[in-house]
Amino acid sequence: MSVFKNYIGGEWREGDSVNQNINPSDTNDVIGEYAVASAKDAAAAIDAAATTAPQWAASTLQQRFDALDMIAAEIFARKAELGELLAREEGKTLPEGIGEVARAGQIFKFFAGEALRSQGDVLGSVRPGVKVEVTREPIGVVGAITPWNFPIAIPAWKIAPALAFGNTVVFKPAGLVPGSAWALSDIIARAGLPDGAFNMVMGSGSVVGEAMLGSDKVNAVTFTGSVETGAHVLAKTSGHGVKAQLEMGGKNPLVVLDDADLSIAVDCALQGAFFSTGQRCTASSRIIVTEIIADRFIDALREATAELRVGDARAKDTQIGPLADASQLAKTEDYVGIGKKEGADLIAGGERIDAATPGYYYAPSLFDNASAEMRIVREEIFGPVAAIQRVKDYDEALAAANDTEFGLSSGICTTSLKYAEHFKANAKAGMAMVNLPTAGVDYHVPFGGRKASSFGPREQGAYAAEFYTIVKTAYQRAG
Numbered sequence: 170m171s172v173f174k175n176y177i178g179g180e181w182r183e184g185d186s187v188n189q190n191i192n193p194s195d196t197n198d199v200i201g202e203y204a205v206a207s208a209k210d211a212a213a214a215i216d217a218a219a220t221t222a223p224q225w226a227a228s229t230l231q232q233r234f235d236a237l238d239m240i241a242a243e244i245f246a247r248k249a250e251l252g253e254l255l256a257r258e259e260g261k262t263l264p265e266g267i268g269e270v271a272r273a274g275q276i277f278k279f280f281a282g283e284a285l286r287s288q289g290d291v292l293g294s295v296r297p298g299v300k301v302e303v304t305r306e307p308i309g310v311v312g313a314i315t316p317w318n319f320p321i322a323i324p325a326w327k328i329a330p331a332l333a334f335g336n337t338v339v340f341k342p343a344g345l346v347p348g349s350a351w352a353l354s355d356i357i358a359r360a361g362l363p364d365g366a367f368n369m370v371m372g373s374g375s376v377v378g379e380a381m382l383g384s385d386k387v388n389a390v391t392f393t394g395s396v397e398t399g400a401h402v403l404a405k406t407s408g409h410g411v412k413a414q415l416e417m418g419g420k421n422p423l424v425v426l427d428d429a430d431l432s433i434a435v436d437c438a439l440q441g442a443f444f445s446t447g448q449r450c451t452a453s454s455r456i457i458v459t460e461i462i463a464d465r466f467i468d469a470l471r472e473a474t475a476e477l478r479v480g481d482a483r484a485k486d487t488q489i490g491p492l493a494d495a496s497q498l499a500k501t502e503d504y505v506g507i508g509k510k511e512g513a514d515l516i517a518g519g520e521r522i523d524a525a526t527p528g529y530y531y532a533p534s535l536f537d538n539a540s541a542e543m544r545i546v547r548e549e550i551f552g553p554v555a556a557i558q559r560v561k562d563y564d565e566a567l568a569a570a571n572d573t574e575f576g577l578s579s580g581i582c583t584t585s586l587k588y589a590e591h592f593k594a595n596a597k598a599g600m601a602m603v604n605l606p607t608a609g610v611d612y613h614v615p616f617g618g619r620k621a622s623s624f625g626p627r628e629q630g631a632y633a634a635e636f637y638t639i640v641k642t643a644y645q646r647a648g
């Protein structure tokens with residue numbers, strides 16, 4: 170088996186050792202062997218990015234547009250193949266995998282356009298005879314550290330704006346899913362960028378990640394992952410003045426009010442809680458339902474949950490794939506045990522599922538009568554488990570929704586304009602959805618959260634410029 174290598178300074182290089190990429194739907198299936206970088210490899214990637222930074226910062230807008238547009242075109246052309254690879258390595262279903270790849274293409278296409286849109290303002294001065302210009306310049310070297318649950322879309326929404334705004338990149342993908350990251354890097358490597366403008370180093374957080382966080386040549390770090398790692402990234406980067414952007418965990422509430430359309434509410438809860446096997450930072454892991462609709466809604470949701478087809482991510486009729494690895498499965502099982510012990514009522518799932526192949530399959534699981542202090546209500550599980558809290562009315566529902574250390578996404582199902590408007594204005598989260606699942610976002614608008622879920626400027630859309638550029642204010646005497 171040949172080894173998929175790291176990409177450093179325009180060359181494909183072996184690492185120190187190799188990492189096997191295993192299919193979570195069939196653990197006998199080894200997708201490939203991927204190089205594991207050493208601290209020296211990471212330093213070489215950072216050096217290459219730093220050396221090329223002035224050249225890429227001086228690139229024309231047309232060069233940036235052409236590179237990103239070329240990357241987008243290849244991603245679109247290969248979306249079926251890359252979507253299958255993604256489903257095979259991460260455990261998302263095939264439609265979810267293909268959808269994610271298409272999203273990566275859309276993001277590169279969007280930022281190809283953003284590269285062309287000039288960033289800046291010409292303003293008057295408070296002084297006579299003076300002109301003021303506010304412009305955006307590249308920051309320099311951007312370190313991009315990504316999680317395993319969106320192995321191509323999240324890298325895309327970090328790498329594309331970094332390059333579009335004239336920065337060079339050192340990309341460290343999650344070790345669990347190197348295949349999609351490698352395929353994306355291979356596409357980027359053929360897009361006509363100067364050597365060193367884009368580098369990809371696969372390896373552990375403790376070696377490659379730490380090398381990025383500790384380097385004085387990295388000017389900004391964009392991180393997506395757990396709250397714990399995010400806090401560490403912030404402590405390390407702020408220690409030497411490096412700009413940081415963190416997107417972390419969630420415990421997103423979906424409120425269902427008495428006046429909700431029942432089928433829309435069930436659909437939002439089902440999709441939000443269980444699709445992508447619940448392994449989404451925006452998953453609806455808390456469902457808060459008011460008392461008059463509660464029994465009808467919970468019965469319908471329990472039935473729909475029990476009917477979900479769990480199986481091989483790439484099989485045609487699968488709706489829910491496996492967990493991504495053994496530790497994710499164990500964590501899910503642990504939390505189901507914790508929920509039972511805490512006194513919540515398990516009304517669906519709660520067990521492993523056997524399939525034709527050995528994989529990390531678990532039945533989508535629902536707890537009823539969960540309460541605010543329970544760990545299944547407070548902690549991110551990151552698996553196909555949702556906890557239902559019964560409340561009296563909208564006021565209690567909103568209070569419960571906001572009673573969390575997280576603040577990424579939030580949702581409400583209601584036919585009342587009054588409650589919809591009030592919820593949008595008062596949900597303490599970065600994103601609020603009305604009659605839509607808490608997961609599922611557009612790529613041309615900002616993405617991000619509040620409280621423990623996020624730190625720093627928003628990702629995606631025109632707002633991405635905030636993180637990937639540095640502002641200059643220039644004053645000029647007229648004439």
Ligand code: NAD
Nearest residue numbers: 315316317342343374378379394395398416417418419450
């Ligand atoms: P993780 O924090 O374990 O790892 C994320 C990345 O950080 C990986 O590439 C990892 O190797 C790296 N890393 C680990 N230790 C490091 C260190 N000391 N220095 C530098 N880098 C280090 O997270 P994960 O398990 O890969 O992902 C799941 C988490 O990501 C969940 O909490 C989920 O909610 C979150 N997530 C958030 C968003 C969002 O946009 N808010 C999106 C997807 C996932």
